[in-house]
Amino acid sequence: MRQVHNYLDLSLIEINKLFKEKKITPTDLVLEAFDRVEKNKELNSFITLNKEEALKQAKELEQKEVDSLTFGIPIAIKDNIVTKDLRTTAASKMLENFNPIYDADVIKKIKDANMIIIGKTNMDEFAMGSSNRTSYFGLVKNPWDKNRVPGGSSGGSAAAVSSRIVPLAIGSDTGGSIRQPASFCGVVGLKPTYGRVSRYGLIAFASSLDQIGPMTRNVYENALLLNTICGKSSNDLTSVETNEDFTRLIGKDISNMKIAIPNYYVNDAIDKEIINKLNEVVELLKKKNCTIDYVDINYIDKAVPLYQIIAMGEASSNLARYDGIRYGYSYETPENIEDLYLKSRKIGFGPEVKRRIMIGSYLLSGKNAKEYYDKALKIRDDLRRNFLATFEKYDLIIGPTNTTTAYELDKGLDDAIKSFLDDILTIPVNMAGLPGMSVPIGFSDSKLPIGLQIIGKPFDEAKMYQLASFIEKELNLDLNPNGGEKND
Amino acid sequence: MTNYIPTIGIEVHVELKTNTKIFSNSINGYGQMANSLTNVVDLGYPGTLPTLNKEVINLAIKAAKVLNCNIRREMHFDRKNYFYPDNPKNFQITQSRTPIGYDGYVEIEVEKTKKKIYIEEMHIEEDTCKSTHRGDKTLLDFNRAGVPLIEIVTKPCISSSTEAKLYLEKLKELLFYSDISDCKMEEGSMRCDANVSIRKNEQDLFGTKCEIKNIGSISNVGLSIEKEIERQAKLLDSGETFKEQTRRFDNKTCDTVLMRVKETGNDYRYFPEPDIPYLYITDEMITEVEKTICMLPDERRTIYIEKGVSDVNAKKLIQNRELSDYFNTLLSEKTNFKIASNLILGDISAYLNKNEKKITDTTLTKERFLELIEKVDDGTLTSKNLKDILDVILEKDISISTIIKESGIENITDDSTIREIIKKIISENPESVSDYKAGHDRAIKFFMGQVMKETKGSANPKLAMDILKEELK
Amino acid sequence: MEEKLTREEVLHVANLARIEIDEEELAMYQVKLKQILNEIEKINEVTSYDEGMLICPTENKCKLREDTAGEMLEPREALKNAPRSSGNYFSVPVVIGETGEASA
Incomplete structure (x- = not known):
């Protein structure tokens, strides 16, 4: 039997040192990652594993020079990001047997950086959900309490990082899908500024809200991963050039930072425990002479209805392509073309996805488009400008990531309106295209992680990392759900 | 003829002459092996995003200019959502709210009177894939999916089938001449729909509109409009009413056939395309495009006739863009244009056709052609002995006078x-x-x-x- | 009485979305879609706003691509995930009526 080393509990810097000293090889890490997948099978954090290819790639890396901190590091990819010749399902029956014929832009970057893809992580179907219970491949469990949800939709990625199966994972965030599970699972998750990371190859949910981002064990490694995946792509007209090192402000003094807390972010709907943790952070920041002001941001409370109109509308259109003709599930014995459409989509999509397509189609149909959609886009413009005006006075905005901590797996799922309430604090960030991250700031009485949300102005991720790293260092939390007992 | 006043509007789709497709960089080609000109974007694969072809915008600006349209400076694209097997994403990217061109016109001449056919708007969109019906199956070829189109929509200001045909001929001439489109109706690179309604008096409201879709030739547009006017007149005469409907022209019966009655308008759920940021058209872009607009047929015709070219020759020259362009290089010179046009359309054309050559592939530079015209004009060369030495003139780069001398056919001028x-x-x-x-x-x-x-x-x-x-x- | 959409309205939406629904779902959507509509009515509380629409939160202007060809798929690769194909073609049950043209 192989000896267990728990290399995957080490930081990337420590691993890098061992690589350089030739004490370990990428193969050691890959094997350990798959051991951990096996041990954490109950979490159900992966839909598809890439074992053969990962081992082959690890072997090849042994011949290469260790050129960066991400070299040879196992990474998990949310299953709505297409990987050539590696099944990509978006956690849907619709794409159960879908083998992409191209790589997403981020996948190319990850491969070029010599990271090793361990597998594709579980998620809510087509990223629609915030508890990872809408997956066709079964729910995911929270590593901190296996009776609770990991959050969603990037629940598999959050659980895989939290349980230390992989140090790095990729998620996507349309209304909170990186930040909310990061918060529920006690990991660091960043939704970058809209356009920071190319969306080419991300299976679209809502095009004007979707963004790919890093999910990691700590702030520094999060910035490292963002360094790798960001940048302009000729395939994505909304992407932008990046020429910066996101780690550059980490550890730098945060004294005198000006920070705003929207009043909406400390409203009554938020758990007291969470507000208390937020207040502890506020005290910490005040000690560093930071300005903390409670502010109003107009229309922030309208973000949820805006989201319902815009996200559902875009989704109904983006998901129209699943028609059983070119790829994906196709009803076997259709009577005619209409029958092919109706049955393939009835059977291929799960209830939550169908519900959202129905809502989106309804809100765009007939007079509704003019009456609601146009107006939503106008208010959205105002909301963004109100955010930007706030950033003229403040460096960053903070608040809780969620209104609650991870809830129980059997909590009611089926409520048209309430299911978006999970995301009331995260959705405004997507609406305005801002960068937002969740960083762990402690635990509830029942030992469930609590996340702080940090929101920056467009393209100011470096400053967010600066603040996050300060808080991380000050709090020095033990974020391994396996606690004292080692992962063996 | 009926005693009703017809009102006709025409929608034309033309495929643009670009190297690549509108939203992807696969080749825009015709007549290739099925599904050999596609990439993941054309197939609407999950995760793919559109990019926008510069040449499409240039050609659209050009079309807007040629059709006397205003050019919009800030625009977005829209999604038109409908399920159809030839529509890969089940939405078509088009411009419904901010068409690139608007309020233009094309001038036609009806019985010696000039009339402007007003263009409501012209916009950019993507073509669908091609479907073929085989037994109980429909086969799909995505080579055409994403080929760039512009759609040109007239105001309902056309009052007869003759005007409709003249408009289409003029439109075709303009777009073809400006290298915007091949305008080959038989290959589908130009497609026409006509909206027809009739009413008793000018003061009356417009009658019920019927749309005739996808008419395969300009003459059939004329025919189908006439048939449709007759059909509607007959119904109205007998006191019947009818619903708005879509019809098609049947080549065999030379009549229009009902396709479907429009129920409550289509519900296309248009909304702005979020994957394509706002497009801004700058003065520089327009200036650059203007430089590429050649002299248009009407202007050519006027100049040729001024220079003494016969009506018949002027028309023939304009029909051949390449010869006309060559001819235009002479316009700044002092020469006998009548002889020049005779030479180009006569012996030279015959030679070019026989040898399958372009005039620019021959050795007939402008200077040598001017010399040739002079020799014919002053009688040095007769039409008979020109024939004898034409091959040499077009294949060797020697002065015309030397050729005449060496050929020994020099005229007796003694x-x-x-x-x-x-x-x-x-x-x-x-x-x-x-x-x-x-x-x-x-x-x-x-x-x-x-x-x-x-x-x-x-x-x-x-x-x-x-x-x-x-x-x- | 509970506010809801008519059966016809829901069937129209289901047809637009091309999703077959059963009686139970139909009844559910009659209520759910109405609830959603009431929920989004909240945006009508906003009465003063700028006319500009935020279609996408990007400051990018649309950058145009040069008109040069890139790589294309082999027909076999294009058809790789197709549930039905015939030769080099994708195949679907016959479409009756219109011939597929863009001028819809």
Whole structure:
């Protein structure tokens, strides 16, 4: 039997040192990652594993020079990001047997950086959900309490990082899908500024809200991963050039930072425990002479209805392509073309996805488009400008990531309106295209992680990392759900 | 003819002549193996995003200019959502709210009167894939998916099938001339729909509209409009009403056939395309495109006729863009344009057709052509001996005068030699001399014919005529 | 009485979305879609706003691509995930009526 080393509990810097000293090889890490997948099978954090290819790639890396901190590091990819010749399902029956014929832009970057893809992580179907219970491949469990949800939709990625199966994972965030599970699972998750990371190859949910981002064990490694995946792509007209090192402000003094807390972010709907943790952070920041002001941001409370109109509308259109003709599930014995459409989509999509397509189609149909959609886009413009005006006075905005901590797996799922309430604090960030991250700031009485949300102005991720790293260092939390007992 | 007033509007789709598709960089081609000109974007694969082809925007700006449209400076694209197997994403990216061109016109001439056909708007969109029906299956070829289109929509201001046909011919000429589209209706690179309604009096509201879709040729557009007017008139005459509907033209029966009755308008759920940021058209972009707009047919026609080219030749020249362009290079020169047009459309065209060459592939530079025109004009070259040396003129880069000299067909321009021959002919034909003296024109033609016969066509005709007239005095 | 959409309205939406629904779902959507509509009515509380629409939160202007060809798929690769194909073609049950043209 192989000896267990728990290399995957080490930081990337420590691993890098061992690589350089030739004490370990990428193969050691890959094997350990798959051991951990096996041990954490109950979490159900992966839909598809890439074992053969990962081992082959690890072997090849042994011949290469260790050129960066991400070299040879196992990474998990949310299953709505297409990987050539590696099944990509978006956690849907619709794409159960879908083998992409191209790589997403981020996948190319990850491969070029010599990271090793361990597998594709579980998620809510087509990223629609915030508890990872809408997956066709079964729910995911929270590593901190296996009776609770990991959050969603990037629940598999959050659980895989939290349980230390992989140090790095990729998620996507349309209304909170990186930040909310990061918060529920006690990991660091960043939704970058809209356009920071190319969306080419991300299976679209809502095009004007979707963004790919890093999910990691700590702030520094999060910035490292963002360094790798960001940048302009000729395939994505909304992407932008990046020429910066996101780690550059980490550890730098945060004294005198000006920070705003929207009043909406400390409203009554938020758990007291969470507000208390937020207040502890506020005290910490005040000690560093930071300005903390409670502010109003107009229309922030309208973000949820805006989201319902815009996200559902875009989704109904983006998901129209699943028609059983070119790829994906196709009803076997259709009577005619209409029958092919109706049955393939009835059977291929799960209830939550169908519900959202129905809502989106309804809100765009007939007079509704003019009456609601146009107006939503106008208010959205105002909301963004109100955010930007706030950033003229403040460096960053903070608040809780969620209104609650991870809830129980059997909590009611089926409520048209309430299911978006999970995301009331995260959705405004997507609406305005801002960068937002969740960083762990402690635990509830029942030992469930609590996340702080940090929101920056467009393209100011470096400053967010600066603040996050300060808080991380000050709090020095033990974020391994396996606690004292080692992962063996 | 009926005693109703028809109102006609026309929608035309043309495929743009670009190298690649509108939203992806796969090739825009026709007649290739099925599904060989596609990539993941054209197939609407999950995760793919559109990019926007620069040339499409340039050609659309060009079209807007040529059709006298205003050009919008800030625009977005929209999604038109509908399920159809030829529609890969089940939405089509188009411009419904901010068409790139609007408020334009095309001028036509109806029975010597000029009339403007007003263009409501023209916008950019993507073509669908091609479907073929085989038994109980429909086969899909995505080569055409994403080919760039512009759709040009007129106001309902066309009042007859003749006007409709003239408009389409003019439109086709303009777009073809400007290298915007091939405009091949038989290959589907130009497609027409006509909206027809009729009413009794000018003061009346517009009648119920019927749309005839996808008519395969300009003459059939004319026919189908006439048939549709007749059909609607018959219904109205017998007191019947009908619903708005979509029809098609049946080539076999030469009549329109009902496709479907429009229920409550289509619900396309248009919304702005979020994957394509706002597009801004700058002055520079327009200026750059303007530089590429060549002289348009109407202007050519006017200039040619001013320069002395016959109506027939002017028309023929314009029909051949390449020859017309060549001809245009002469316009700044002083030369005999009538002879120039005869030469180009006559012997030179014959040579080009026979050898499958373009005029620009020959050695006939502008300078040599001017020399050639001069030699024909001054009588040095007759049409007969031109034929003998034409191949050399078009294939060798030697001066025309050298070719004439070396070919040995140089005309007899020596006064005394011609005079001797003429004297001989006059003495041999006394009757014709009397004819001439009696004022019969044909006599001089007869003498000239004899002179050419004697000299085997090599006498300088101008010189021969002068001497002949002298000797006949 | 509970506010809801008519059966016809829901069937129209289901047809637009091309999703077959059963009686139970139909009844559910009659209520759910109405609830959602009431929920989004909240945006009508906002009465003063700028006319500009935020279609996408990007400052990018649309950058145009040069008109040069890139790589294309082999027909076989294009058809790789197709549930039905015939030769080099994708195949679907016959579409009756219109021939597929863009001028819809």
